[in-house]
Amino acid sequence: MKSLELKVKKKMHTTEGERYLEFTDKIDQGDFICLVGHSGCGKSTLLRMLAGLTNPDEGKISYGDEVWYDKQSGKNIEPQKRHIAYMFQDFALFPNMTVEQNIMFAQTKVDKEMIKELINIFGLNNLEKVRPTKLSGGQKQRVALARALASRPSILLLDEPLSAIDWHMRPALQDEIIKAHKYLGGISIMVTHDQQEANKMGDRIITL
Amino acid sequence: MIANADFIQTMATTGNLALWTTIILLIIGLPIAYFLAYGDFKGKSAVEALICMPMVLPPTVLGFYILLAYSPQNSFGAMLEQYFDIRLAFSFTGVLIASVICSMPFMIQPLQNGLALLPSSYREASYTMGKSKTITFFKVLLPNIKGSIITAIAMTFAHCMGEFGIVLMVGGNMPGNTRVASIALYDEVQSLNYEAANQYALLMFVVSFIALTIIYSINKSRRI
Numbered sequence: 001m002k003s004l005e006l007k008v009k010k011k012m013h014t015t016e017g018e019r020y021l022e023f024t025d026k027i028d029q030g031d032f033i034c035l036v037g038h039s040g041c042g043k044s045t046l047l048r049m050l051a052g053l054t055n056p057d058e059g060k061i062s063y064g065d066e067v068w069y070d071k072q073s074g075k076n077i078e079p080q081k082r083h084i085a086y087m088f089q090d091f092a093l094f095p096n097m098t099v100e101q102n103i104m105f106a107q108t109k110v111d112k113e114m115i116k117e118l119i120n121i122f123g124l125n126n127l128e129k130v131r132p133t134k135l136s137g138g139q140k141q142r143v144a145l146a147r148a149l150a151s152r153p154s155i156l157l158l159d160e161p162l163s164a165i166d167w168h169m170r171p172a173l174q175d176e177i178i179k180a181h182k183y184l185g186g187i188s189i190m191v192t193h194d195q196q197e198a199n200k201m202g203d204r205i206i207t208l
Numbered sequence: 209m210i211a212n213a214d215f216i217q218t219m220a221t222t223g224n225l226a227l228w229t230t231i232i233l234l235i236i237g238l239p240i241a242y243f244l245a246y247g248d249f250k251g252k253s254a255v256e257a258l259i260c261m262p263m264v265l266p267p268t269v270l271g272f273y274i275l276l277a278y279s280p281q282n283s284f285g286a287m288l289e290q291y292f293d294i295r296l297a298f299s300f301t302g303v304l305i306a307s308v309i310c311s312m313p314f315m316i317q318p319l320q321n322g323l324a325l326l327p328s329s330y331r332e333a334s335y336t337m338g339k340s341k342t343i344t345f346f347k348v349l350l351p352n353i354k355g356s357i358i359t360a361i362a363m364t365f366a367h368c369m370g371e372f373g374i375v376l377m378v379g380g381n382m383p384g385n386t387r388v389a390s391i392a393l394y395d396e397v398q399s400l401n402y403e404a405a406n407q408y409a410l411l412m413f414v415v416s417f418i419a420l421t422i423i424y425s426i427n428k429s430r431r432i
Contacts, residue, residue, distance in 0.1 A: 053332050085336060085337075094352065
């Protein structure tokens with residue numbers, strides 16, 4: 001069973017001055033991890049380092065036998081090759097593509113059956129041909145989740161996916177995320193600033 | 209409006225110059241705008257300032273230096289003549305190169321701003337989906353800055369149509385070769401031939417008006 005191992009150190013420039021983010025952990029397959037902590041503590045930075053969007057100053061990140069980042073050997077696998085899915089706070093849905101095209105774009109080889117299945121799972125049946133600008137916050141989140149699953153990633157990274165969603169809609173969408181995690185059966189790491197949300201969703205909660 | 213052979217020839221030269229300048233600048237402007245929008249390299253501010261220089265510098269100053277560079281008495285001009293048997297001064301190609309340099313900010317600035325204003329999460333999301341930088345550029349970034357691309361094309365084309373100082377310095381006033389509408393207009397006014405002058409002035413007015421209307425209608429539709 002593959003596990004994600006990371007030992008990283010990163011200097012961060014925050015509003016309260018410079019501080020170091022130091023993090024060491026081992027995350028097993030099937031785990032849903034919630035990262036909590038105050039603003040500027042480095043939750044999103046940690047997620048970005050895992051995705052390869054930000055480089056640590058020191059340390060090593062590996063997934064199974066595959067080394068993604070190693071400062072000592074100078075190895076740094078680009079985000080394209082890490083086989084992760086990253087769900088951004090703003091969902092990052094491409095406005096030039098329809099819902100269906102957004103989901104399709106995540107796949108290397110188009111699997112129409114899977115796209116149909118994802119559209120059904122996330123209740124997007126009447127929205128396939130709609131562009132993201134016409135969608136509500138909750139609909140955007142469901143499209144972003146469907147897109148994140150479309151490539152069957154090994155690791156699902158979620159950066160405050162519910163921060164832009166109304167409170168009354170959150171419980172249903174939290175369930176959607178758990179559904180997505182179970183569908184993949186891999187590792188999911190979610191950043192949240194809501195302790196209750198973390199308690200409900202996480203198999204393990206890490207406070208930074 | 210009386211359309212005589214001189215008028216048609218001059219407008220054809222002007223249109224040709226504006227069209228080729230716009231095409232060349234679109235091809236070279238896209239990668240330059242990309243590196244300026246997302247690149248973080250030493251001397252970036254200097255490169256940006258250099259590209260924007262034609263906006264603040266009198267075209268005659270730029271034309272003067274380009275003319276000096278074209279001269280066979282200087283190394284660049286001498287090399288062109290010696291190895292390629294090319295003389296750029298007072299030729300259409302020479303004017304075209306000068307026009308590309310002079311119009312660069314009108315193409316690059318809107319493209320650069322358009323790219324810089326896109327959320328960085330678009331690029332990053334595409335990378336995490338396994339897409340290369342080239343695919344991300346053509347499938348995600350470019351389609352989402354259509355308005356900026358059309359603005360850049362319209363601004364560059366309209367600016368080239370009214371090019372005066374640099375064309376006069378580098379190309380002179382050779383009918384059928386380097387004589388463009390703004391120079392012809394000046395000539396006609398000097399000869400007190402106001403009817404012919406009005407033909408050029410009116411056409412340039414209409415072209416500029418259409419270009420700006422396109423830009424404003426695109427910006428308006430993007431705001432809605």
